[in-house]
Amino acid sequence: MASQLLFPDVDGRSKVDLLARLTDAELRALWRIGERRDFRPRERVVEQGDAGGELFVVLSGRLRVISSSPEDKHLAEAILGPGEVFGEIAMLDARPRTASVEALDDCETLCVRGDLLMPYLERHPRVAVHLLAAVAAKMRRLCEFVDDTNFLSLPARLAKRLLELSTSYGLETRRGTRIELRLTQTELGALVGTTRESVNKQLRDWEEKEIVETDEGHLLIHRSDRLEAIACGLTG
Numbered sequence: 465m466a467s468q469l470l471f472p473d474v475d476g477r478s479k480v481d482l483l484a485r486l487t488d489a490e491l492r493a494l495w496r497i498g499e500r501r502d503f504r505p506r507e508r509v510v511e512q513g514d515a516g517g518e519l520f521v522v523l524s525g526r527l528r529v530i531s532s533s534p535e536d537k538h539l540a541e542a543i544l545g546p547g548e549v550f551g552e553i554a555m556l557d558a559r560p561r562t563a564s565v566e567a568l569d570d571c572e573t574l575c576v577r578g579d580l581l582m583p584y585l586e587r588h589p590r591v592a593v594h595l596l597a598a599v600a601a602k603m604r605r606l607c608e609f610v611d612d613t614n615f616l617s618l619p620a621r622l623a624k625r626l627l628e629l630s631t632s633y634g635l636e637t638r639r640g641t642r643i644e645l646r647l648t649q650t651e652l653g654a655l656v657g658t659t660r661e662s663v664n665k666q667l668r669d670w671e672e673k674e675i676v677e678t679d680e681g682h683l684l685i686h687r688s689d690r691l692e693a694i695a696c697g698l699t700g
Contacts, residue, residue, distance in 0.1 A: 481546065481547030482521060482547050482548065482549055482595065483521065483547045484547055490590070493588065494521075494574070494576070495574070497580040497581070498574040499574070499576075500523075500572060500574060500575075501520075501572075501573050501574075502570070502571065503527075503570075504567060505567055505569055506566060506567065508564060508566050509550075509565040509566065509573070510564060510565050511564050512530070512532060512563050513560045515560060515561075516560065517554075517555055517578045518551055518575050518576060518578065519550075519552045520550050520573045520574065520575050521547070521548075522545060522547065522548050522549070522571065522572075523546060523571075523572040523573060524546055524570075525546075525568070525569040526545050526567075526571070526645065527550075527567050527568055528541055528566050528568055529542040529543075529550065529563050530565070530566060531563040541654040541655050542606075542609075542655075543632075543645070543655075544565070549595065549598055550565050552598075553599075555581070556578075568646075612657075613656075618656065618658055619666060620695050620696075620697055621657065622656050625652070626643070626691055627692065627695060629645060629647075629683075639677075640684050640685050640686040640688075642679060642684050643685070645682075647683075649664050650663075667683075674687065675687045676691075
């Protein structure tokens, strides 16, 4: 269990929570070799293409991962929460970073240099196994994103992503499930591999059908059953 004394803000909502899998002794040793770095909303943590010799562990807050083409078109995105890691690929292969990472909220991270992490992993091989599992989960997510982009319609992709966001960041209200994460339509488009205009058109259609509603910058899901049917390709 993650020590609440060491990491008081870890809320356990991440699906790939590395910290929750470590013992107190492993966490203390990791804390000793790491450096806490805080970031404000919209602040870039790492830049795609830069050299990367550090791994980051998210302690609190949420960040978005942005992978862009030379034309500055977003190719894929993901949202990271407490317990998740990033920066490990560039750290392990000593090549440029594969994506940029930007804070969505006020965020706290633990930054660990590669030259300190490797001896730590040798002393704590169990942590290396959990880190490998986190990397595998990230690769699986990327493969799923590519498959969805290639084989699912836009309504199905958007419905699936909204359901995932409601599971991770949803707040149940009398009017439906409110996604407690502010995302622009451009950011939603990047999450499903399409444009802001396409997302806007689809959301307006669903608002007319009273499936979803925009509520002070948040999305409110009225009919999750309809979104589930759309995600499964049972209706458009």
